Amino acid sequence: MAVSEVVREVESSKVTVAVIGAGVVGLCCALEAQRKGHRVVLFDRDEAGLGASFGNAGYLATELIEPLSNPKTLRSALSLWLNPKGPLFLPRQYFSRIAPWLLRFVCSSAPEKLRRSRTGLLQLNRESIAAWRRCLEDIGASEQIIKSGYLLVWESADKIDAARQHQVWLRENSIETELVQGARLAELEPELANTVNHALFFPDACRVREPYLLCKRLFATFTDRGGEFIRQRVTQTRPSGHRVTVSTELQDYSYDTAMICAGAWSKALLSDMGINVPLEAERGYHLTIPEAGSMLRHPIGSAERRFVMGPLDSGLRVVGMTELGGLTLAPIKGRFDVLSYHSSQLLPGLKDQALEVSEWMGHRPTLPDSLPVIDQHPQHPQVVFAFGNQHLGLTQAAVTAELALKLMQKEVSAIDMDLFKVSRF
Template sequence: MKKEKTAQIAVIGAGVVGLCNALTLQRAGYGVTLFDAQLPGSQTSSGNASYLATELIDPLANPGTLKAALRLWLNPHGPVATPLAYFHKALPWLWKFVRCGSESRAAKSRDALHALNQRAIDAWQRLLTAEGLEHHLLASGYLQIWENPRALAAAKRHLRHLQEWDINARLIDHKEVAELEPALAGRVTHAIYYPDACQMDDPLLLCQSLYRAFIQQGGQFRQTAVTALSPDGQQVKLTTDNGHDSFDRTVLSTGAWSTRLLKPLGIDIPLEAERGYHITWQGEQPPLSRPIGSAERNVVMTPLANGLRTVGVSEWGGLEVPFKPKRTVTLRHHSQALLPELKHTDWPQQEWMGFRPTLPDSLPVIDRHPVYPHLLLAFGHQHLGLTQAAISAELILSLVEERRPPLDLLPYALSRFAR
């Protein structure tokens, strides 16, 4: 395997994780070619909440979630759903999810999520500063809000949990909430404020800027589907809609689509397409000045460069089940309850669905193929793709260069699924 910087590397997948991989490898001196059937950043990465959720260190599968699961599923405006047509297909994954929800397994996932998240913002600052793109990262702060005064005890418990992990946060009352976000006055009784939290101005604009920087520095982009990988002892051959290409190393960052290329290589992992939805009210003056997350409604609302976005719903429906309009009805219901002025605005509304690549333990795969070490893997970041993209790219670079990474990569290894 070539170690010199003349090595040619393919990055498959031009979402935010793939773009960060491509730029980080390119800056380290490698020749990089980026592959995707779609335009860079135009799929799942374009529709996220644009918020770096570094405080989200608890895996989706945990004792609290499992205890509340039935209630959440039965709520017509609840945050989780499974279309009946897909339920039988989702059952094996859901069983693995339940098994990952024990206190001991959740604790291991929590440690690993915290290890990535505490490094996430610094990694983004390094990447964006190197490319002259610092303007995309905004020191916004974040509010986690409650409307029910009887939930104050729950907020205090959560704050103690955050403090145990040295996450900078404080409890504020309705008066301070109204000072920070006047549009929420009279509806929010208390909140946890995260003063160090950051957001991106707009996830699609960010991806487009990352792509332009990559191309301007000599990167190559091929808009074609990669249909097969054929690694041998020296290279990885890519079969595409336009022919074949071989590279010294290949990084697979195709999110929820990753299993399609790995199964023929003997890798079968429980990666589910967890569908998320959003509504974006497209206007120039959004009524919020920072991201907010409703602890009771399980939605996040973020002001973007061109409007206000509400993101939510975890729908286990795979890659084939069509868009479900009732999910955006739920998002509109919660958005208008929090911000009644949205009932009367004439701003255009964009509805969207994307595919979060989710593994049962809520951890990504950051690893080498066990047989073909020149095939590297970076996918499965669930709700935290934007948050963890830059630090994941730094970890992939350490694997490419065969040097010790800044944190233990065992929790993110493929081998965890063989245990």
């Protein structure tokens, strides 16, 4: 038999995998499936990396192990919503649709559910950097992750006890920080406003150089390794027997396995398969200021203003807002103005009117308990789910992919996969 015939026979014998969604989670899943020896086809209606993966701050937020639904957040929710410069927005025209989700969100703060969510976030985040390093080393792109450090800042002097309490809680979860003030704070960030009183410095924190360019690098490796990309909107996935039909607006395709990694658009695909998940599209906003990239040395989070900004290759990225508004509403201009206001309060250099600023809005896939779904269809295990990582999609993408492929390969994981089951709702 000729060598070319042997190659074709080997290729035809491989398990075929459709990965639906070319954001950072889908890209990591596609590459991981290739590493396992599968033939992979990637679907998306847009170019790779142009969804929520494009708009994040680039910071790998492994210290975020507290679920969004917790007693402290719920006590402050009304005041945050009513504050016109606050971080929480619920468009009035969407309120009736979001009300059932909000009830689930409140219920997720119950002690046992909160403990479960904390456990899940802690397990995922502890493994996330190592998983990213494995992924990037494999594709020769280790330089895409930078050990940058991170500063969580407070402006109110009377909040220093809050910082100390948070530091103790982080240490109990094996996350080390340094409480910094005065000259040490100025040494770390010379251009921060002098209204910043103190901060927690996370010396081991990491970021990526540029989220979109990272996605492009992942995608280029995927195609170089023989992956196929079909730029069509997937309208339905239909499991039958041991196969899965993937339908687009143009035609049907058939595969051995399908992985649903469609972010905020995953809900409709699961609904067609008889599964209802309380997945909500949380609209996130960002500003990018190309000429301001050198103003900060580290990613910065504001404990009081509740937004994040940091340096990327493209410039300074300012990210914030929690707006539960679905997939169809247009961006609201006032949200960008709020981000501009808060960022200029912490970085006075941003008040320069000559600075060019670009604006973006995207959709985060958010579930009430802050945990993703990493699971298989209960009746059709050839359909694998990997979505719902909320604010931590970039942070958890590589470890999510590894776990999803372990499920598909029937391999045992050290992480408790029951925490991420689709049936938990």
